[in-house]
Amino acid sequence: MPRVLPFLIALAAAMAATADDGLARLRAAGVMRWGCDISGGAPFAFPDPADPDRVIGFEVEIAEDLARRLGVRAERFSADWLALIDAMDADRCDLLINGFEITPERERVVAFSTPYFRYAQQLVVRAEDRERFTSLDTLRGSPIAVLNGSASVASLRSAGVAPELIIEYDDSLAPFTETVLGRVDACLQESFIARFFAGQDPRLALVERTFDPGVYAIVTRRGDDALLAEVNAALEAMRTDGTLGRILQRWGLWDDAQSALGTQRGPITPTIPEAIGAPADEGLPWSLILWSLTRAAAMTAVLTLVSMPIATFAGLGLALVILHGPRPISRICHGYVLVTRGTPLLVQIFLLYYSLPALGAWLGIPELLTWNKVVVGIVCLAANYAAYEAEIHRAALQAIPPTQWDAAKALGLTRWQTIRFIVVPQSWRLSLPAIINDLNSLIKDSSLVSMIGVQELLAVALGIGKASFAVPSMLVAAAAFYLALSLLADWCGQRLERRAAAVRALPEPIQR
Amino acid sequence: MSTPALEAIGIRKHWPRAGQVLDGCSVRVQPRTVHALIGASGSGKSTLLRCLALLEAPDEGTILVEGTTAVDGALQRIDDRIRRSVGMVFQEPSLFPHLTARGNVELAPRRVLRVPPDEARSRASAALDRVHALHLTDRHPGDLSGGERQRVAIARALAMQPTVLLCDEPTSALDPMLTREVTSVLRDLALDAGTTMVVATHDMDFVTATADSVDFLHAGRIRVSGPADLLGRPGTDPELDRFLRRP
Numbered sequence: 012m013p014r015v016l017p018f019l020i021a022l023a024a025a026m027a028a029t030a031d032d033g034l035a036r037l038r039a040a041g042v043m044r045w046g047c048d049i050s051g052g053a054p055f056a057f058p059d060p061a062d063p064d065r066v067i068g069f070e071v072e073i074a075e076d077l078a079r080r081l082g083v084r085a086e087r088f089s090a091d092w093l094a095l096i097d098a099m100d101a102d103r104c105d106l107l108i109n110g111f112e113i114t115p116e117r118e119r120v121v122a123f124s125t126p127y128f129r130y131a132q133q134l135v136v137r138a139e140d141r142e143r144f145t146s147l148d149t150l151r152g153s154p155i156a157v158l159n160g161s162a163s164v165a166s167l168r169s170a171g172v173a174p175e176l177i178i179e180y181d182d183s184l185a186p187f188t189e190t191v192l193g194r195v196d197a198c199l200q201e202s203f204i205a206r207f208f209a210g211q212d213p214r215l216a217l218v219e220r221t222f223d224p225g226v227y228a229i230v231t232r233r234g235d236d237a238l239l240a241e242v243n244a245a246l247e248a249m250r251t252d253g254t255l256g257r258i259l260q261r262w263g264l265w266d267d268a269q270s271a272l273g274t275q276r277g278p279i280t281p282t283i284p285e286a287i288g289a290p291a292d293e294g295l296p297w298s299l300i301l302w303s304l305t306r307a308a309a310m311t312a313v314l315t316l317v318s319m320p321i322a323t324f325a326g327l328g329l330a331l332v333i334l335h336g337p338r339p340i341s342r343i344c345h346g347y348v349l350v351t352r353g354t355p356l357l358v359q360i361f362l363l364y365y366s367l368p369a370l371g372a373w374l375g376i377p378e379l380l381t382w383n384k385v386v387v388g389i390v391c392l393a394a395n396y397a398a399y400e401a402e403i404h405r406a407a408l409q410a411i412p413p414t415q416w417d418a419a420k421a422l423g424l425t426r427w428q429t430i431r432f433i434v435v436p437q438s439w440r441l442s443l444p445a446i447i448n449d450l451n452s453l454i455k456d457s458s459l460v461s462m463i464g465v466q467e468l469l470a471v472a473l474g475i476g477k478a479s480f481a482v483p484s485m486l487v488a489a490a491a492f493y494l495a496l497s498l499l500a501d502w503c504g505q506r507l508e509r510r511a512a513a514v515r516a517l518p519e520p521i522q523r
Numbered sequence: 524m525s526t527p528a529l530e531a532i533g534i535r536k537h538w539p540r541a542g543q544v545l546d547g548c549s550v551r552v553q554p555r556t557v558h559a560l561i562g563a564s565g566s567g568k569s570t571l572l573r574c575l576a577l578l579e580a581p582d583e584g585t586i587l588v589e590g591t592t593a594v595d596g597a598l599q600r601i602d603d604r605i606r607r608s609v610g611m612v613f614q615e616p617s618l619f620p621h622l623t624a625r626g627n628v629e630l631a632p633r634r635v636l637r638v639p640p641d642e643a644r645s646r647a648s649a650a651l652d653r654v655h656a657l658h659l660t661d662r663h664p665g666d667l668s669g670g671e672r673q674r675v676a677i678a679r680a681l682a683m684q685p686t687v688l689l690c691d692e693p694t695s696a697l698d699p700m701l702t703r704e705v706t707s708v709l710r711d712l713a714l715d716a717g718t719t720m721v722v723a724t725h726d727m728d729f730v731t732a733t734a735d736s737v738d739f740l741h742a743g744r745i746r747v748s749g750p751a752d753l754l755g756r757p758g759t760d761p762e763l764d765r766f767l768r769r770p
Contacts (some may be wrong), residue, residue: 418617418676421576422631422683423607432630436621 033235046104048092060479126226134218153196156186253277307471321393326400351398388460407438447504534584562740610685616672670701
């Protein structure tokens with residue numbers, strides 16, 4: 012996916028030039044839509060382990076305070092972190108608050124506010140290696156795990172670490188797990204994340220000396236100058252009246268480095284238990300978690316149950332047009348099948364969700380082309396699977412012997428009547444097992460729409476898992492739900508097949 | 524002389540692979556008669572029947588159904604309304620396997636002739652009765668024997684009440700026992716005074732018993748044409764004698 016991003020960013024950025032004043036629209040709507048990735052883990056914005064439906068984190072508190080100061084309501088928008096900038100350019104949200112470091116590459120496509128947090132890079136190693144690895148220099152030649160796209164990557168590169176030794180993960184918890192498991196010798200993270208994830212883990216040790224300080228800032232669209240000025244004014248007030256200092260203290264993020272940004276510490280505030288980050292395996296609130304997973308599984312079921320029938324019938328239509336339609340339309344449909352099957356579903360989801368609204372804005376019809384994320388998810392899954400189903404139907408339609416067409420023609424049935432009454436009722440029975448098979452694979456492919464923030468089974472399980480330090484147990488729980496859905500699909504499929512098979516096909520030799 | 528039920532004039536047809544299959548064939552079928560097409564395998568009988576059934580457009584020639592032009596060489600489009608007045612029974616029954624015997628028989632009357640469901644049902648029953656297959660009404664083709672299937676296929680064609688019924692070697696895919704069962708049904712139909720039939724067949728007993736007129740095809744041309752008793756006279760045509768294994 013990172014390979015498509017430069018293209019998407021360029022496309023969206025080119026189209027975003029048409030965006031009008033964000034502040035006026037935000038005020039008119041009375042809502043500040045702020046973007047973040049809730050599966051990014053603590054302490055930014057993440058599902059509360061004690062109640063997975065609630066999203067908490069220091070950035071949630073900053074966002075709410077910011078909205079209050081702007082005189083509007085805060086509304087959270089979630090999507091995959093790597094897609095957040097595209098989401099903002101596609102006007103899915105007004106600004107981003109999610110650990111965005113100020114980098115020259117990003118400054119070319121977005122605008123940054125003044126910083127709200129200062130961090131440094133900190134190495135984490137296995138406890139038994141604490142004497143051996145005391146700095147980046149002592150790790151020469153060892154693989155180091157980092158979060159994909161984070162400032163740690165740039166940090167290692169500028170320190171001269173060979174690219175093949177920088178192992179990037181899409182998940183903020185994975186670098187720590189990989190260190191514990193010994194697949195890498197160390198991981199590099201922002202210091203407070205290192206403290207949060209590794210501080211309480213006896214298997215890991217923090218390397219004391221931090222380096223390469225950086226800052227987080229709120230991201231707005233380029234050209235949203237009025238909004239950016241208001242955000243900066245509000246942040247300045249938060250820094251000086253102690254609000255920001257208090258939030259950082261609550262989340263155990265306060266250190267003296269914050270003063271360098273002009274942030275006042277404010278009244279001494281105790282750290283809340285959610286910010287400690289202790290592994291809490293013994294105390295997982297299973298009933299709440301199961302309830303969350305059940306609802307997420309229902310979302311997965313809805314995605315599948317709505318998109319598969321559409322895909323099945325659209326696929327049949329495509330196959331019929333490809334085989335029997337007028338040549339130009341048949342060519343177009345064939346091209347659609349080739350392109351759709353030949354490109355990743357993920358790219359299609361991204362294009363439809365982020366680039367379609369940008370295209371709409373460019374064409375002057377943004378409302379028409381800006382679809383809800385569940386709708387985009389269903390349309391993408393249905394459109395993608397329709398191409399696969401078309402091939403299944405095509406094979407089945409072609410398997411109907413030509414003598415059936417002759418017999419129908421001799422009786423005076425038109426082409427369409429022959430298709431409707433003779434060919435499709437038979438080909439349907441042939442294609443059914445393959446369609447059921449695809450239904451099964453769609454149940455699992457539906458997790459890809461979590462990239463645009465749809466809270467389906469896998470995304471919810473991962474979010475809860477990271478927040479409660481129980482990713483493996485949550486993945487097993489999610490797998491159990493997937494298995495249940497898949498078995499249910501198989502059971503329904505078998506019933507359908509049995510009904511269809513009640514009529515035995517005629518084993519007729521083709522002579523001539 | 525009355526208007527022929529079916530008439531073909533100068534039919535030429537070539538297949539890309541097989542070359543010239545019909546080389547100027549003319550056929551004339553009088554109403555309420557049985558017309559036999561005989562000839563060795565590969566002589567063009569099936570292709571001629573497919574042209575007569577309006578399933579294939581000939582390269583050249585004209586086909587008239589009850590005096591109305593259905594096809595002529597220049598006009599490749601075949602009128603569906605005329606096609607449905609010509610019934611066809613194939614070598615293989617080609618029943619629709621997902622429908623019952625009744626479903627097979629009543630489909631075309633309902634969908635093509637738009638006959639109301641009740642009438643289509645009684646038409647189907649009557650047609651099945653004519654081929655002694657009324658007891659098979661609710662069975663699917665997969666549960667029928669080869670002979671039973673072929674009888675249902677004949678009923679399916681009859682239910683459309685065609686002007687002419689064409690039969691393309693309807694027993695060639697059957698063993699002798701089943702052949703007898705289908706032949707006896709066809710013989711009953713042929714002897715029924717109202718039926719106009721064209722039968723392509725190898726079965727000379729059937730021809731002598733039922734046919735009023737006969738065409739002998741050899742290498743895409745009609746070599747002998749005339750009343751059925753022509754076959755009884757040796758020396759009419761050397762190819763015919765060879766075909767009938769006469770010295």
